[in-house]
Amino acid sequence: MARFASGKAPFLRIADQPNQGTGIIMRDFMIGLMPVILFSWYKNGIQVMIDGNIGFLEMLYPLIFMMLGGLLSLLMEGITLYIIHPDSRNLKGILGKLSTSYAMIPGILLAMVLPLYTPIWVLIFGCFMGTVVAKMLFGGFGHNIFNPALIGYLTIAVTLTGVINAAGGVFNASEVLVDSYAGATPLTLLSKIKELDYDKLVAPYGSLWNFFLGTIPGALAETGTLAILISYVWLVARKVIKWFTPLVYVGTVFILSWFIGIAAGESGIWFPLYSILSGGLMFGAVFMATEPVTTPRNPLGKLVFALFLGVFTVLFRYISTLPEGVATSIIFLNIFTMPIDNWTAVLRAQGLKKQTMVKAAVFAVLFLALVLYAILKAGSMYTAFIQLPSLIGRWF
């Protein structure tokens, strides 16, 4: 983000000030993850043991799994550094580099978005794809284009979902016994039945209150909306993330889902709420869409990025074979981070003038076209109610 000093010299970089800089940001980010990690451990470990469905060692697994994700990521980055830096093949040199690259974070985030019964070797594979391929091959911390954790996640989702399901899948030992879940998470259910019915989409999991608290089935840490909101408040207060990025992202999904609900003859607010409280949207909005390296840096760029994320997430939910949409849309938009950053920086600096109007119009037209396309692609949900959009939808 471009900042211009207007006072008197000498000018000092904020990052060089005490209690500032990347190290402090990453420390605060780790603290921000704590409520979500603890909630995940409680929901998938402690509570299940209290239910009498698992023993002590199984209770520890969610916590160990997330810690292991961080450790594996650190380890792989260390090995990669050893290989690609012949001049610093000693413990001191490697530790020095690791201390400034925040190597644990991709692994922890990856572990948090995986199902509970993911085998360790799958986690290792995901960490390799995330840390070595998506981060180190691009030059390491600060040079990567794609979010490393999400590259690891998507690689696993595309290639090894069957292995995870065979090992036990997403349901913890208490959830697996609940008949009403019928072996499906809320978004999987939506992608299967393609029908907006509260009794079918929400009631099997309790109520929307359960969605908010996070006591519904889902990947390790993605369901705990309340815990994620606590993290959000902390991260915003510590200025680690911009407050509006998650808000705009989630808000776009909310409004677009509401439109889709209305078009399908279901104007209740439950469906947009269901849409934002299901799956990894909240987690992705707070921890992934705000990632400083792979997302735009200027505020207008962040805003545009979040708006497009919202549209693409809804779109991918209805056209993709994966029911989620968050990871795919973030990775897809990571590609456009630089152009968005450049265009919006000019717009921000020059304002709406004749020269910049074209760029603003391109953004606006593109956005509206995508919104329309997303609504059309969700046509299978409301074919019976509105004929025209579904007819048009066949042309795309």
Add this chain to the structure above:
Amino acid sequence: MKAFFGKHGVILILVAIFVVIFTLGGVYSRFMSSELEEHIEENATGAEYAKYLALFPGADTVTPFTASTVQKTYALAGGRGDFTPSLDKALKILQGSTEKGVVYVVSTKGKEPMIIAVGISLETDACVGVEVLTQNETPGYYGQLGDTFFNQFADKAFADLALAVDTFAGVTYSSKGFEIALLYAREVYALDYDFDIPTVALTLESLEYNFDPSTFIATPYIANVLYGEENIPAAILLSPSFDYVGLVGGGSDLEEDFQTAVKALAQGDGSLNTQATFESFDPDLNTLVMRTKGYSSNAIQATIGLNESLDTVVSITFISHETYADQGGYGDYTGGPAPAVENNLRNQYLADGDPNVDSVAGASVSSNAVKSLLQLLDGFIEAQNGGE
């Protein structure tokens, strides 16, 4: 060595840590998966045991045990041959340390294989209920079995000689599957708990249709038996539900135990097709009215005109409530409304006199129903003609 570790120590340590995580982590995640499988299995067993406990009020424990081995064969419904059931497991039902009952899980067969658990009270030597664990019967038929059917198992005394299951109309195959499970469970129970199965000296020699027009409506079947210590032969008239009615040609009635035994044996025989029946016979017009059950037990009635000596069919007219829609899920018959199929089969029969007509594609259930009617008619004509 020191120089080697000095140069490569870091990478060796990193790789060693990686190998440790790979190995121990793999063991840990495998442990998690196996525990989950065990947990699901335990829960499924718990849910199954809860069903058994519900059959015995006050009972609190289910314990598996090894039951006696019984090898016995039973006739399947519809003359589809014999079947040998087997015992999947046996469970004792306890209240505290007191044994209250026993559950035998029996692999039986209705139309398809079924697994049925039979709960037996040790206090009353009676079946207290059954639980169907798995079945793959035709949904359209099996779904008709409701509370009335299942309630008959709530207190069914094993001292009852016949131990017959009241068949639900149109669901004879499945009903027979339940009866086989019940009879087999009684055999095992008798060995395990020294229970005496009631017996009577009576042998069913054969079961046949009654072709006498003056009696065939009320007593459509005749059982030829040998009874008593002296093996006295007797021909017994049976009602449509195989109840004892009397002896052919009259005479003194059999004792009640023999009557019950005849019913049990006739019901279990399965050699006759009971789908088609005689409804009436007009000796003045030589007109025979018969009926058979088509798809979903729809009535198909045939009025048959015979010649004076009753040995030739002159005409057959159908009144049918049959529907040909998607019989057995193989698509609809599209050759016209009922009685199109019936007339097709009639024409085949009138052409060559052979009751084993070719089924009409898309209407196999209707075809089988009419075929059974024609076979019964053929038997009637042969009987009137002195078997010629």
